[in-house]
Amino acid sequence: MSDAPLPAALAEIAEDFSSASNPMKLDLLLEFSEELPALPDRYVGQLDKLERVDECQSPLFLTVEVDDGERLEDRPVHLFFDAPPEAPTTRGFAGILHEGLDGLSAAQILDVPDDAPMRFGLAEAVSPLRIRGMVAMLARIKRQVRAKTATAASI
Structure with a gap:
């Protein structure tokens, strides 16, 4: 690991996960699963606007x-x-990434180590x-951030 x-x-x-027993880790994962926010209305029924992560065992x-701004920061x-x-496992992984990354700057997301999961x-x-599957989710997030910031920067 890096x-x-x-x-x-x-x-x-x-840290919470690392210090927990295996049964507690599964309970924490279930909590994150239950706390994953629903899609906003603009994406409901529009899965073609989202990217499928094929490495996940569940769909x-x-x-x-990415909001506007002059710098990635x-x-x-x-x-x-x-x-x-x-x-619930797949949702839990998504919940962890949502809780840990949502709202960070593009620069901060791109700096997340690939081995974070x-x-x-x-x-x-x-x-x-x-x-x-979780590694693939992070990779897709970072790839989309790169693509969406590169497009905006080149306009």
Whole structure:
């Protein structure tokens, strides 16, 4: 794992998970699943406007919106996820990323280490395939932030 720091909110979540027993980790994951915000009306029924994360074992779709600003440090990012209620692990991962990253600047999101999902100590509680899904979610978020900030910068 890299030594790069996590953003404060994500670091706090990682610490909570890392210090918990495996059964408690699953309870925390369920809490994040239940707290994942619903899609805003503009995306409801519009999954074609979101990107599917195929690496997730359950259907998960996401998109990011990046506010205007001159510098990446001045451009807040908003995350939106759609996952079925019967997929609590996948929803929990999305909830963690939403809680830990939503509202951060584009620069802060791009600085999140790619191995961040490995820092939650979840590998002992869930399958490696599930962890791969969370890694893929983070990669998609960062790719979308790069694409949306590059497009705006080139206009």
